[in-house]
Amino acid sequence: MPMSLAARSIRLAAGFSSLATTALRTFAGVLLPRAAVVLVAVVAVAAASGDEAVPVDASPQWWKGNIHTHTFWSDGNDFPEMVAEWYRTRDYNFLALTDHNVLAQGIRWIPEKRALDRGGPDVITKYLDRFGPTWVDRRGEGDAAEIRLKPFDEFRALVEQRGQFLLIPAEEISDAVAGKPVHINASNIAEAIQPVGGQTVSEAIQNNLRAVREQAERAGRSILAHLNHPNFGNAVTPADLAHATLEQHFEVFNGHPSVKQLGDDTTPSIEQLWDIANVIRLTELGAAPLFGVATDDCHDYHSGPGDRQSSRPGRGWVMVKTTHLTPEKIIQALQVGDFYASSGVTLTAVTFDDTSNTLSLAVKPDGDATFTTRFIGSVTEAGSKPQIGIELAAVEGLTPSYTLTGRELYVRAVVSSSEPPVDPVWKEQRQQAWTQPFGWQKPSDD
């Protein structure tokens, strides 16, 4: 019997947990009797127990989350509880606070002056207004005044909501090779991971991913690693990304204005980089293609929407399809590709039928907005130069689909709305959604 794409992805993916494999094989088996990857909108069914937050017969549903953002624990400009509140009150379901080379643990007091310098004159007042003087810890007077940064384990119970909002312990492992930033987020870690370094960018990526994997195995938990903003500092080339084959996830969209999303004279756009790396992986290395996440990488919670110079919240997120809002379920679904990335467009279904080799989407209507879906792929044919990241088709409307002809290495979809995002990063930006590459598993792989 042909193995489902999801199950085969699990087999090939550099998975960090055997638990993930078991759980998701079951997930695939139950959901996919026709051996297709089917991510469909599911209406929550009332549980026999009457517990709507954790029903006995939980069905897969979409959960919205951001897995890259900063707080006062490193160079973000607000308190971690305030950052969590920003997302919780805007219908996010999960959030990973990812400060540089630190997991929010232990006792940490910071000078109030420093908090005010970074977060603006109202930052402590806003914190007090939200949580009150019985929660906020302060000491000292005048220039010696300090305020305590609460550790993750202390504040998570204050903001988490069962079945609605979840915090995931995380870190941005912030490494550098010859001055080039190599940043990798690790989500659902048990303890901080210090950067390992390497002789080359690709080697540093591999070394850090190995450290993540070691912790996952040692701690017996699923940890997602994803490579951040490859074009930041022109640091990570498509070849670097391709050859670091432990890497399975990278940021196809990052809301920080300095990350060269669209490339420049010397650097391909992030989407071009994705396609080039995936062609190298599939044709030269026999490795699985990369999956793309969208994130905020927010540092500034106080400027207003429309400030394109600031890295602000709410610009990029992932929609993850799984049964339960727990760290393990969310991470495992991300690991096997049961998610899409978004900067505004919502998809209610992403379906790949590997019998007919058809990728089909359902786009959620949004007022008067119109939608164009570009199906992007790469084609390699004997005797001719590979065509990398070409537009295979462009389809208008809410139910686009594309059937592979057999010459494509893979197909992925990018849906663009006619509407700009609420808080655009560049002038002509439109709301978008990105699916993962599909159709790269050939029958001979079984």
Ligand SMILES: [Zn+2]
């Ligand atoms: Zn970074």
Ligand SMILES: [Zn+2]
């Ligand atoms: Zn960051």
